[in-house]
Amino acid sequence: MVVNGASVVNPHGQRTVAAIIPCKDEADRIVATVEAVLGLEGVDKVVVVDDGSTDDTAAAADAAGADVIVHARNFGKAAALETGVRHLRELESFNATDENSPRHLLFVDGDLEGSASNLGVLIPPVLEGRADMTIATLPPQQTAGGGHGFVVRLARDGIQNLTGWTAKQPLSGMRCLTAEAFDAASPLAPGWGVEVGLTVDILGAGLRVEEVPCDLQHRVSGKDWRGQVHRAKQYRDVWRALTRRRVRKALSQRAPGVAQRF
Numbered sequence: 001m002v003v004n005g006a007s008v009v010n011p012h013g014q015r016t017v018a019a020i021i022p023c024k025d026e027a028d029r030i031v032a033t034v035e036a037v038l039g040l041e042g043v044d045k046v047v048v049v050d051d052g053s054t055d056d057t058a059a060a061a062d063a064a065g066a067d068v069i070v071h072a073r074n075f076g077k078a079a080a081l082e083t084g085v086r087h088l089r090e091l092e093s094f095n096a097t098d099e100n101s102p103r104h105l106l107f108v109d110g111d112l113e114g115s116a117s118n119l120g121v122l123i124p125p126v127l128e129g130r131a132d133m134t135i136a137t138l139p140p141q142q143t144a145g146g147g148h149g150f151v152v153r154l155a156r157d158g159i160q161n162l163t164g165w166t167a168k169q170p171l172s173g174m175r176c177l178t179a180e181a182f183d184a185a186s187p188l189a190p191g192w193g194v195e196v197g198l199t200v201d202i203l204g205a206g207l208r209v210e211e212v213p214c215d216l217q218h219r220v221s222g223k224d225w226r227g228q229v230h231r232a233k234q235y236r237d238v239w240r241a242l243t244r245r246r247v248r249k250a251l252s253q254r255a256p257g258v259a260q261r262f
């Protein structure tokens with residue numbers, strides 16, 4: 001429900017939450033992830049977007065009980081999230097008596113498996129109106145790997161310079177947010193820039209962001225060449241998201257009309 005542009009809690013009961021799970025080649029993990037998310041209190045819809053997988057991700061997610069949308073080819077994580085939210089809003093618009101519309105959003109990576117059952121802590125601050133977006137911070141991971149911190153530092157420093165807020169884990173993709181917060185960050189920054197874009201745009205709109213410790217385990221990128229290529233793409237996308245927002249901010253001080261379109 002939107003009143004004067006602001007989300008308000010449904011007067012007829014607790015607002016519910018829809019989980020959106022972007023996936024590329026997660027057939028081995030998606031069943032456990034979907035089952036865990038379906039069990040979260042407050043979540044009444046799970047949408048998996050298969051972002052051009054070459055494995056059986058879509059069939060596995062469907063069998064696990066999710067709504068499944070398939071990209072004909074790979075468009076990147078941000079596009080998968082946008083497809084999932086668009087699908088959700090279409091479903092909601094078909095049901096004129098749906099009191100939960102527009103649902104809050106829970107963004108979940110497909111590789112969390114059973115640990116996704118710990119995502120529930122992200123929901124109450126948003127449901128109760130204390131935060132417009134919560135972000136999960138993860139404990140040390142059981143699987144070895146991880147990078148050298150280049151992308152994390154670029155993201156953290158960039159967010160800090162633009163907003164004054166220091167994120168502990170700026171790349172964490174597990175987030176719960178209101179429809180209003182999602183709209184403030186739309187269109188999303190492409191690819192791996194999506195998290196930085198969400199944080200900068202939502203804070204820039206004067207909304208509240210909070211990091212919440214959450215006991216999650218995910219597939220950690222290694223230090224092999226595949227992991228390094230992945231990090232190079234992350235670096236490129238985060239840099240682009242930050243640069244666009246720096247230019248937008250500079251323009252908004254000089255030419256507000258132009259800045260809105262940039």
Ligand SMILES: O=c1ccn([C@@H]2O[C@H](COP(=O)(O)OP(=O)(O)O[C@H]3O[C@H](CO)[C@@H](O)[C@H](O)[C@H]3O)[C@@H](O)[C@H]2O)c(=O)[nH]1
Nearest residue numbers: 022023024051076077080109110111171172173174192234
């Ligand atoms: O083209 C792609 C690639 C990945 N994914 C999915 O996006 C999620 C995150 O991808 P992953 O390979 O797990 O990325 P990581 O580098 O391990 O992820 C860290 O860094 C990312 C930002 O760079 C965040 O999105 C993640 O939440 C964070 O865990 C997973 O569900 C993927 O299946 C897509 O939907 N499309």
Ligand SMILES: O=C(O)[C@H](O)COP(=O)(O)O
Nearest residue numbers: 146147148149150151152
């Ligand atoms: O493995 C990671 O933590 C991410 O891919 C980011 O890489 P980084 O450690 O080089 O910032």
